[in-house]
Amino acid sequence: MQEEQEGLENHIENEKTTVFGQRRFIEGDLWGTSVVCVLAGIGKVAAAITSTQLIERFGVSELILTGVAGSADHKVYRGDVVIASELLQHDMDASPLFPKYEIPLRGKSKFQTEAKLHTLLKQAAEQFSKENQQAKVHQGLIASGDQFIHDAKVLHQLKLALPELLAVEMEGAAIAQVCHDFEIPFAVVRTISDSANDDALIDFQEFIKTVAAPYNIGILKSFFELRKLAIQA
Numbered sequence: 074m075q076e077e078q079e080g081l082e083n084h085i086e087n088e089k090t091t092v093f094g095q096r097r098f099i100e101g102d103l104w105g106t107s108v109v110c111v112l113a114g115i116g117k118v119a120a121a122i123t124s125t126q127l128i129e130r131f132g133v134s135e136l137i138l139t140g141v142a143g144s145a146d147h148k149v150y151r152g153d154v155v156i157a158s159e160l161l162q163h164d165m166d167a168s169p170l171f172p173k174y175e176i177p178l179r180g181k182s183k184f185q186t187e188a189k190l191h192t193l194l195k196q197a198a199e200q201f202s203k204e205n206q207q208a209k210v211h212q213g214l215i216a217s218g219d220q221f222i223h224d225a226k227v228l229h230q231l232k233l234a235l236p237e238l239l240a241v242e243m244e245g246a247a248i249a250q251v252c253h254d255f256e257i258p259f260a261v262v263r264t265i266s267d268s269a270n271d272d273a274l275i276d277f278q279e280f281i282k283t284v285a286a287p288y289n290i291g292i293l294k295s296f297f298e299l300r301k302l303a304i305q306a
């Protein structure tokens with residue numbers, strides 16, 4: 074959402090904007106790295122279209138998704154950060170043709186993020202959190218589906234099927250599938266905005282404006298700085 078990206082654009086230098094397919098792609102330099110910044114859109118289809126365009130039209134070599142997610146674990150609190158080690162589409166069910174959650178013709182349900190990218194992203198989130206907010210940083214499974222989960226019963230059912238699940242959102246696993254098919258390394262960082270239960274909508278908009286956007290900027294800044302050091306080493 075626009076609120077999640079608020080302020081990031083101000084840090085992009087040598088900005089060139091292209092509007093295409095109802096999306097605003099901003100090319101430029103972000104803390105010394107060439108980037109293309111765009112809103113993923115909401116939901117799996119929107120995110121798959123956006124990521125395909127980033128790869129095909131803009132030739133990106135790596136992809137990072139940032140934004141908010143609902144907590145799916147009692148140890149993951151609002152304001153914490155979750156780095157995906159793997160992602161799954163919780164609304165994919167082509168059974169009995171294929172096992173529940175399995176992506177047809179790909180032979181798997183979970184897509185791993187790239188190890189170097191997610192390790193660096195976790196370090197960046199930990200550094201940001203230590204210096205600023207003291208939020209806890211978690212790493213594990215994120216599930217995506219075309220559903221804003223705001224019902225404790227729905228979340229409970231999902232958790233029964235996937236006990237290791239840490240967070241739910243609506244885009245990450247779609248981007249994971251695109252990046253898998255095109256062999257593009259990718260990583261996902263999410264700030265927890267709600268508990269995906271009956272209280273999920275309370276203060277959601279306010280949270281993403283006041284917390285999620287500054288978190289995104291802070292974590293990405295640390296990420297690009299650490300990445301430069303890693304490349305130089």
Ligand code: ADE
Nearest residue numbers: 141142143221222242269
């Ligand atoms: N993104 C943020 N919170 C969410 C939720 N509860 N369900 C799905 N996507 C989300």
